[in-house]
Amino acid sequence: MHSFVFRANAVLTFGITVLAALCILASLSDSFHSSLPDINLQVLNVDVLQRLSNGNDEAKLTLHISADLRSVFTWNTKQLFVFVAAEYETQKNQLNQVSLWDLIVERKEDAKIDLRRRNKYGFVDQGSNLRGREFNLTMYWNVMPLTGGIFTGSKVLTGFRLPSEYTR
Numbered sequence: 001m002h003s004f005v006f007r008a009n010a011v012l013t014f015g016i017t018v019l020a021a022l023c024i025l026a027s028l029s030d031s032f033h034s035s036l037p038d039i040n041l042q043v044l045n046v047d048v049l050q051r052l053s054n055g056n057d058e059a060k061l062t063l064h065i066s067a068d069l070r071s072v073f074t075w076n077t078k079q080l081f082v083f084v085a086a087e088y089e090t091q092k093n094q095l096n097q098v099s100l101w102d103l104i105v106e107r108k109e110d111a112k113i114d115l116r117r118r119n120k121y122g123f124v125d126q127g128s129n130l131r132g133r134e135f136n137l138t139m140y141w142n143v144m145p146l147t148g149g150i151f152t153g154s155k156v157l158t159g160f161r162l163p164s165e166y167t168r
């Protein structure tokens, strides 16, 4: 009886150790997995650049969001949280970051994205700083693994500029 309990315990301990080792290996193999996603972001049109009644500037853009993030997926990937942010500098802040669009991708097959659409979230500045403003568009992808920590990749596309006058 004694030896049975002892043996069961030893088997269990061994099992847990193996599982823990597999989890560590899984997250390690993930961090060594290098992906080269193909990403392109374009502003097809600045539909609106306006001053809101509260004095803040707002831009409405038609974006072309093209990304092939299939290579980011490994067998240890649960899902990706993908978002595109407009990033720009003002006198007050070195980095202003406004999220324009996001997507949760749960399957590798869905990680090839090709969309032409208006920004999903408002491109609103806390002030009237958008006229003639240069900005970057950055795509971020948070990789949520089955086991191990979240990591983030990103790609910056530079050289965008808003018109120097309001459109309405």
Ligand SMILES: *[C@@H]1O[C@H](CO)[C@@H](O)[C@H](O)[C@H]1NC(C)=O
Binding pocket: 087, 088, 089, 094, 095, 096, 135, 136, 156, 158
């Ligand atoms: C835009 O991207 C360039 C190149 O990465 C960087 O030097 C610049 O600081 C970025 N601008 C902002 C406002 O983030």
